[in-house]
Amino acid sequence: MSDVQPLNKKQLIEVLSQTKTATAIHIGEEALIQMANQAMLTIWGKDQSVIGKTLEDALPELKGQPFAQMFKKVWLEGITISGAETAADLEIDGEIKTFYFDFEYRAIKDEFNQTICILHTATDVTDRVSNRKLMEEFFNKEIALEREQALNEELAASNEELNAVNEELAQSQEELLTLNETLERRVEARVKELSASETRYRIISDELAAINEEMTASNEELALAHEHLKETFDELEDKEIALRLAIEAANFGTWHMHSESRELVTSARLRELFGFDAAHEITIEQALGQITEQYRAYVAEKIENALHGNGDYDVSYAVIGFNDKKIRWLRAVGNLKADKSGEFSSFTGVVMDISLIKKDEQRKNDFIAMVSHELKTPLTSLNGYIQVLQRKAIVFQDNFVNSSLEMAAKQVKKMTGMINGFLNVSRLESGKIVLNLSYFSLTDLIGTVVEESRLMETSHTIDFQSCEHTPVYADYDKISNVIVNLLSNAVKYAPIAKNIEVTCTIINQRVQVSVKDHGIGISAKDIGKLFDRYYRVESDNQVSGFGIGLYLSAEIIARHNGTIWVESEFGDGATFYFNLPLHNGNVKS
Incomplete structure (x- = not known):
């Protein structure tokens, strides 16, 4: 049996205060605030001065809303009340705004089944509600696509009618050659028919122009819908983890580790997440033993870095349950705090099940x-x-x-x-991109892409300085896509400066390619994120796109054991580089 003492009240409050989940503790029918962590104070728009006040005294705008009555019912009946996407009007910066929350009011009881406090947790899901509305708006755009298909069908009917007119003209010409005896009468009739056909053709042309305008408008609406979809995916990706933490707040596992002795103290929930019996105490070695081999060394290194480095710890990994052999994905978040004695530090944190997120x-x-x-x-x-x-x-x-x-x-x-x-x-x-590797000359490939770009991008001048003997073993189409993307970006982000310079050099048995423009340039704060998925540089000169071209280019070059980077100063153009290892074998055509 372990002689470790359970958490006292002060320690428990300290743990609750550190969690990113908005948490507060109330007592009494009027929900007197005993503790509120920073996440909860942020939701309320208040500071520590509300501690010791009733809920309605701290947040007067809640009067007339149902939350005070819910607290009273939880206190008197010792029950739990929860809600999802519940609307609440809160005063933030002097203005009443409507927010949506997932919340829970849980009565905490003593051994005599008497309510001693109410545990209040909340998650701001206003963005999730807004995102759902954006998705509904996106699917409404499908109506526009159906309208576009109807226009296409109408266009096809117009084409058939035009073909019929052409057939009539051909037949009339044959009749004029063979029926000379009725030349005057037939010519007069044909003139009338041609006049009518010309009028019909003008009408069809006008209708075709109108259809083209509607098609252009539909394309613009479709681009806007994709932009909204991209923004939604970005927001979902950024907030997925925080949302899951809030939903699973009651199921966090906790740990405490002595920085010197490495003695590990864990909660029952943490032991369950690793597949151990809830009452079975475990060591750090046992916990690491349940992590899959793919992540075990990685997690151990992260722990050592936290203990001897800056103390921050945030890592996700897979475990195989000790008893149930069930595979779970866990995320651990913690930090290092020095003991008051100064002799050691305490490494503490929480573990949560993120299998659903995966x-x-x-x-x-x-x-x-x-x-x-x-x-x-x-x-x-x-x-x-x-x-x-x-x-x-x-x-x-x-x-x-x-x-x-x-x-x-x-x-x-x-x-x-x-x-x-x-x-x-x-x-x-999904790991489904496969490299179709072959031998070819990178210089020849660049020359081909540059020639095609010159035909497509007639507004710019592309100068290519080639180098000799650049054999590589790579995926021809995917490397071609990388070069096309860099050239396309150079054109888009240099609308005024028309010169683009492409060079090829050999450095340390690697072939290095650069694409230089003289456009708007990139600020220092954006360069580090430029190759991230869906990242877009925000500026007054916004260019259409979803921010995936450079991300895909970086992944393709990385999978070829190459490197890609950019050098730029804002307002003074940009130069993109990538390199690939040379292959010593002969280039095969």
Whole structure:
């Protein structure tokens, strides 16, 4: 049996104060505030001066709302009341605002079954409610897609009618050659028919121009919907862990470790998370023993860094239960605090089950892949219709229609590239991207990409300084995508300065490629995050996109044992670099 003493009241309050979950302790029918951690004070918009006040004295705006009556009922009946996404009006910075919370009022009883206090936990889910509304708005955009398909069907009908007119013209010409005896009468009739056909053609052209305008508007709405979807994913990713911590607040496991003796004191919940019996005390070695081999050394290193470094500790890993052999994903958060004696430090923290979060991440990746795949089908059809219209428009030499169709084709190509980017992110995170390695000359590949870019980006001048003998063993298409992305970014972020310089050099048995523009540049605070997934640089010169191109490029280069980086000063252009190892074998065509 361990001689470790249970937590006293002061220690318990200190643990509750350290948790990121908004927590408070109340007593009495009027919910007198005994303790509130910083997370709860932030929700209330108050400071420590509210301690010792009743709930309605501390937050007068709650009068007339049901929360005081809930506290009274919990105190008198010794029960637990909880709610999800419950609206509450709070005064923040002198203004009454409506927030939404997941909350719980739990009666804590003594051995005589008498209520001694109320444990109050809350989670601000206002962003989650807002995000759900954004998702509803996104699905409403599907109506716009259906409208677009109806327009496409109408366009197809117009094409059939135009084909019918062309067939009539051909038949009339044959009749004019063979029926000379009725030449005058037939010519007169044909003139009338041609006049009517010309009028019908003008009407169809006008309708086609209107349809093109509506297609452009639909594309813009679709881009806006993707932007909203990207922002939603970013917010969900940033807040997933915090939300799960709040929901599972009552199931945290806690630990205390002596920095010198390494004696480990754990709660029953922590032992259950590692698959041990709740009453079975464990050592740090036993706990590490249940962590899977993939993460065991990593977690041990993080613990040592926390004990001998800055004291911060936040790590996620998988464990196999000692008894139940069940695989769980856990997240541990803790820090190091020096003892008052100065002789040792106490390493304390909490452990929570994040298995559901891991499943949610997989579902999120599956959802991105599903949505991206579904969006490709109508875009493919739309691209086909545009190509048909371009061939038809060439016959009639209508410059306006040709120009409009060319712009529409570029927008469809741009949207297809964005969707392919989402699919690549999903495949990358699911481990489904496979490198198709082959031998080729990187210089030849760069030259090909530069020539294609010169044809597509006629507004800029691209200068390529090549180097000789650059054999590599890599995925030709994926390295090509990296170069295309860097060139595309150079064009987008340098709208005024038209010169782009591409170079290739060999340094220490590695081939180094650079793409330099003279555009708006990148600030120092953004450079460190530039290759993060969905990260966008915020500026007055905002450029369309979802922030996945550089992320995918970095992952592709990393999987080729290469390095990618950027050098820039804000307002003075940017130079992107990447390198790949040279291959000593012969280049195969």
